[in-house]
Each structure stands twice: as C-alpha cells, then as structure tokens.
Amino acid sequence: MDWDWQNAINALPLLAEGILVTVELTVLGSLLAYVLGLVFALIRQLRVPVLNQAVYLFVEGVRSTPLLIQVFVFFYLLQPALGIRLSAFVTGVIALGVHYATYTSEVYRAGIEAVPKGQWEAARALSIPRMRVWTGIILPQAVPRVLPALGNYTISMFKETPLLLAIGVVDVLNSAKEVGAETFRVIEPYTLAGVFFLLVSYPASILVRRLERRVGTV
Amino acid sequence: MFDNLGQIVSSILEGLPVTVAATVGGVALTIVLAFTAGLAMLSKSRTIRFISRVYVEGFRGTSEVVQLFWIYFVLPALVGLQIIPLFAGILVLGFNHGAYGAEIVRGAVQSVPRAQYEGAIALNLGPADRMRRVILPQAVVEMLPPFNNLFIQLLKSTALLYFISAGEMTERGELLRPALPMSQLTVIYGVELLFYLLLAILITVVMRALERAGARRLGRRPPARRKVFASSAAGGA
Numbered sequence: 001m002d003w004d005w006q007n008a009i010n011a012l013p014l015l016a017e018g019i020l021v022t023v024e025l026t027v028l029g030s031l032l033a034y035v036l037g038l039v040f041a042l043i044r045q046l047r048v049p050v051l052n053q054a055v056y057l058f059v060e061g062v063r064s065t066p067l068l069i070q071v072f073v074f075f076y077l078l079q080p081a082l083g084i085r086l087s088a089f090v091t092g093v094i095a096l097g098v099h100y101a102t103y104t105s106e107v108y109r110a111g112i113e114a115v116p117k118g119q120w121e122a123a124r125a126l127s128i129p130r131m132r133v134w135t136g137i138i139l140p141q142a143v144p145r146v147l148p149a150l151g152n153y154t155i156s157m158f159k160e161t162p163l164l165l166a167i168g169v170v171d172v173l174n175s176a177k178e179v180g181a182e183t184f185r186v187i188e189p190y191t192l193a194g195v196f197f198l199l200v201s202y203p204a205s206i207l208v209r210r211l212e213r214r215v216g217t218v
Numbered sequence: 219m220f221d222n223l224g225q226i227v228s229s230i231l232e233g234l235p236v237t238v239a240a241t242v243g244g245v246a247l248t249i250v251l252a253f254t255a256g257l258a259m260l261s262k263s264r265t266i267r268f269i270s271r272v273y274v275e276g277f278r279g280t281s282e283v284v285q286l287f288w289i290y291f292v293l294p295a296l297v298g299l300q301i302i303p304l305f306a307g308i309l310v311l312g313f314n315h316g317a318y319g320a321e322i323v324r325g326a327v328q329s330v331p332r333a334q335y336e337g338a339i340a341l342n343l344g345p346a347d348r349m350r351r352v353i354l355p356q357a358v359v360e361m362l363p364p365f366n367n368l369f370i371q372l373l374k375s376t377a378l379l380y381f382i383s384a385g386e387m388t389e390r391g392e393l394l395r396p397a398l399p400m401s402q403l404t405v406i407y408g409v410e411l412l413f414y415l416l417l418a419i420l421i422t423v424v425m426r427a428l429e430r431a432g433a434r435r436l437g438r439r440p441p442a443r444r445k446v447f448a449s450s451a452a453g454g455a
Contacts, residue, residue, distance in 0.1 A: 064370065064418040065411045066377035069388055073411075076395060077403045159281040163378060173284055186291045194288060198279035205279075 008188040011179040015192055018175025025092055025171065026158040032097025033157070034150060037104025042134075044105070045112055059102040068163050071095045075167050092164040100157050104150060111146035112138060144215045151208040155201050162193075172196055223405055229394055230409050233387035240307050240376040240386060241417065245369050247312025248319050252365075255316065256323025257349075270320065277317035283378055286310045290382045303384035307376070315372045319365065326360040327353060359432040366425035370418045377414075387413060 043055050062070065075091050086094070115138050123133040162173035170178075176189035258270035277285070289310055294300045301309070330353050338348040377388040391406040398406070433439065 061411075061415065064374075065414045066374040066388065068377040068380060069391075069407060069410055069414070072388075072392070072395075073407045077400070077407060080400055160283070162281050162283040163381075165283070166380065173281075173287065177287075180291070186295055190284065190288050190292050194280040194284045197281045197284060198276065202275055202279045 003187060003191075004185065007183055007185050008192060010183070011176070011189045011192060014175045014179055015172060015189065015196070018170060018172035018193075019196060021089070021169065022158070022161050022171040025089070025096065025161045025164065025169070026154065028093045029096030029100065029157055029161075030150075030154040032093065033100035033104050033153065036097060036101035038108050040101055040105035041108035041112065044109065055105075059105055062099055062102040067095065067099050067160060068166060070099055071164065071167060088164070088167045088169045091167060092161070092169045095164075096157055096161065100153050103153050107146045107149040107153070108142065110149075111142035114145060115141045145217065147215060148208050148212040148217055151204070151211065155204050155208065158204075159197055159201060223402075226394060226398070226402060226405050227409050230387055230390045230406065231413075233385055233390035234413060236304060236379075236384055236386040237373075237376050237413075238417070240304060240311060240379055240384065241369075241373050243304075243308035244311030244315065244372050244376070247308060248315040248368070248372060251312060251316025252319025252323050255320035256327065259320060259324045260327060274317045274320050277314050282310065282314045282375060283381065285314060286378055286381055303379065303382045306382060307379040307384050307386075311372055311375055314375070315368055318371075319368055322361050322364045322368065323357070326357040326364075329360055330356050355432075356436060359429065359436060359438075362425055362429045362432060366422055369421050369425070373414065373417055373421060 040055050040059060043051050046052075071091070074095050075088070079086060079091070119137055119141065120133070123137050128137070161169075161171055164171060165174045165177070168174075172193050173190075176193040179189040180186040255270040255273055258266050259274070261267050261270075286307070289301065290303065290306045334352055334356065335348065338352040343352065376386055379386045380389040380392060383389060387410050391410050394406055395403060
C-alpha cells in the first residue's frame with residue numbers, strides 16, 4: 001500500500017471537522033485548567049483548613065494515575081452516581097481541565113513562591129489589606145512568569161486529547177478512524193492526523209520558548 | 219454486593235504483568251534513545267545534530283496516541299507486518315519518551331561546569347574517556363530527578379495500550395465493565411488506580427535510591443529525604 005494523494009484530499013473535510021473539535025477541547029480544557037489550577041494553588045497557599053489537605057491528596061493522586069482511567073471513572077462511574085449525564089465532549093473538557101489543573105496548580109505555586117519576600121513584607125508594612133496584597137501585588141508579579149509553563153501544559157493537553165476517542169469524542173483521530181473505516185485505507189488519515197499535531201505543536205512550542213526568554217521562567 | 223470481588227480483582231491483576239512489562243521495556247528503550255539522541259544533539263557534526271533534532275521534535279510534536287495508532291494500524295498496511303500489541307506499545311512508549319529524555323540528557327551534560335571539560339583535557343583524556351569518566355558521572359546525577367518524572371509519565375501512558383488491546387490493566391477493567399453493576403465499577407477503578415499509584419511510588423523509590431547512590435559516588439551530600447510523590451511538574455512540551 002502506498003500513499004494515495006486522492007484519498008488524502010478526500011479525507012480532509014472530515015478531518016477538518018475533527019480538528020475543530022480537538023482545538024475546542026484544548027482551548028476549553030486549558031481555560032478550566034488555568035482557573036482551577038489557580039484555585040487549587042490559592043487553597044494550598046492560604047492553608048484553608050481541611051480543603052488544603054484534600055487538595056493536596058487530590059492533586060498527587062490525579063498526577064500519579066493515567067488520564068484515560070480518570071476519564072472512564074468520570075464518565076462511567078461518577079456521572080451515573082451523581083445522576084447526571086454529560087456529553088462525551090463536555091466530559092472530555094472537564095476531565096482534561098481537572099487533570100491539568102493539578103499540574104498548573106504546581107506552576108502557580110512556583111510562581112507565587114518566586115515573588116521576593118520583600119514584597120510581602122513591604123505590603124505588610126504598608127498594612128495593605130490581605131485581599132489587595134494578592135490581587136494587587138503578588139499575583140500580578142507571579143502570573144506573567146508562569147505563562148510559558150502554562151503554555152507548555154496546553155501543548156501537552158493538545159496532544160493528549162485524542163485519548164478521548166475512548167468515550168466517543170469525534171476529534172481529529174476519531175475522524176481519521178472513520179475515514180479509515182469508510183475507505184479501507186488507514187495510511188493517509190492517520191498520517192495526516194499526526195502531521196496536524198506536529199504542525200500546531202511545533203510552532204507553538206517555539207512561541208512558548210520565545211515567551212520564556214521575554215518573561216523568564218519559574 | 220461484592221460477591222465476585224475476588225474474581226474482579228484477579229481478572230484485572232492478570233493485566234499487571236503486561237503493564238509492568240510495557241513500563242520496563244519502555245523505560246529501557248527510553249534510556250537508550252535518550253542518551254543516543256541527547257549526546258547526538260551535542261555532536262560537532264551538523265548532520266548528526268539535524269537527524270537527532272528531527273527525531274526529538276517529530277516524536278514530541280505528534281501525539282503519542284496518534285503514534286500508537288500509526289505503528290499498530292498503518293505500519294502493517296505499509297510493510298505487511300503485524301506487530302504484536304505489547305511490542306508496538308513498547309516501541310511507541312520508548313520512542314516517544316526517548317525524545318523527551320534526549321532533552322534531559324542534553325541539558326544535564328551541558329550543565330556540567332566548563333572547568334570539568336578543561337580539567338579533563340589538561341589530564342590528557344581523550345573525548346571518549348572525558349565523556350565516560352568525567353562528564354557523564356556528574357551529568358547522570360542531574361538527570362535522575364527529571365527522569366523520575368518521565369518514567370512516571372511513561373507508566374501512565376501504558377494505559378493507552380488499551381487502544382491496541384495489549385491486555386494491560388486498563389483494558390482488563392474495561393472488558394469487565396459492561397457486565398457489572400454500578401456498585402462494582404468502584405472496585406474495578408479502585409484497584410486500577412491503586413496499582414498505578416503503587417507502581418508510581420515504586421519508580422520514585424528506586425530513582426531516589428539511585429540519586430543517593432550517585433551523589434555519594436561523586437562525594438556530594440546525598441539529597442535530603444523528600445515525600446514519595448514526585449514533586450516537580452512532569453510532562454511539558
């Protein structure tokens with residue numbers, strides 16, 4: 001079997017639909033991971049009783065186990081137990097977002113700890129209210145420095161989205177699978193799917209590296 | 219409620235040897251490729267640097283799941299050779315994580331102070347001896363913590379072998395799932411998650427022991443005891 005350009009071109013419309021879904025998953029999943037990760041990090045930093053320990057165990061547990069199983073647990077176990085039924089897509093966004101929030105929370109932690117101690121002491125000396133210290137002094141210094149790391153996790157997430165095929169999300173890989181089932185030719189769709197990931201993630205990682213040089217890293 | 223609990227657990231644990239084999243095989247291939255490509259990226263030859271760069275960016279840039287589909291479904295169509303699932307899995311795990319590992323090796327070798335090279339040259343050590351006896355022993359100790367994260371990442375990736383029916387733990391669980399009531403799904407996933415967690419801790423314990431042994435051989439103070447969970451962020455692009 002050799003490469004067939006005609007088949008590759010015929011596969012494009014269906015793949016394009018899948019690409020759109022992959023991009024949506026990545027964007028929405030990342031937004032959730034950025035927000036939830038910050039929430040986790042703040043709970044840990046502020047040592048909120050009980051929640052602090054709960055978040056710690058949750059973060060370590062999630063980071064040490066496969067995302068695929070977490071997707072299954074959320075889809076087949078948690079949702080029926082809670083009496084809800086989310087679509088495969090929404091399930092995917094939440095699973096990706098929560099999984100990566102455990103990584104981004106560590107990024108925020110490093111960013112917050114990298115703010116010099118003198119900033120805290122100065123804020124205290126000026127008796128600035130605690131809330132204002134966070135929103136006006138600490139986070140504005142911490143967040144720019146964590147942007148490259150957050151970008152890297154978005155790229156990682158992007159490359160992990162195809163595993164959502166397991167619960168039936170029609171992403172680019174699932175579209176490729178469909179093309180393969182229709183045409184009995186797998187070379188073109190799967191290769192194009194791989195090329196798509198490379199075409200997005202390689203330039204993206206160069207951009208992140210450039211950002212890293214501008215704002216530094218944690 | 220848990221009347222056939224023993225059966226469920228033993229059925230999932232039949233997948234444990236496959237998960238372990240995929241992890242060990244993947245880690246072995248990762249180490250070989252990471253050192254080969256990592257040192258090749260520091261080569262004087264532009265061609266060798268280019269080839270290793272293409273390997274690293276190619277495998278880091280295309281998704282691991284896509285690579286798995288490619289090697290398992292496309293390669294047989296291309297060359298007419300069906301690879302057994304576990305072997306295909308080990309290849310993908312090794313090649314993918316080897317690409318990430320190459321950056322670790324390159325970074326660690328570059329972080330060895332310049333004076334060490336100069337000292338080795340002053341002692342009239344050839345390039346091979348310089349690398350083997352002076353640079354690498356110091357670089358390897360630096361590599362161990364990031365490799366710890368990488369290996370845990372690899373362990374977690376073995377779950378993807380579910381897609382090619384290699385018979386590892388995740389797949390065993392999913393085969394049981396349709397026939398079982400909700401209450402017993404808790405057992406399936408509980409057992410799976412527990413074993414991945416235990417394997418991850420085992421990797422960390424082994425790597426920490428290596429780290430201490432390595433530091434001792436260099437005459438450095440061994441690293442302080444830390445929590446068993448790998449602490450710094452894993453993954454990355």
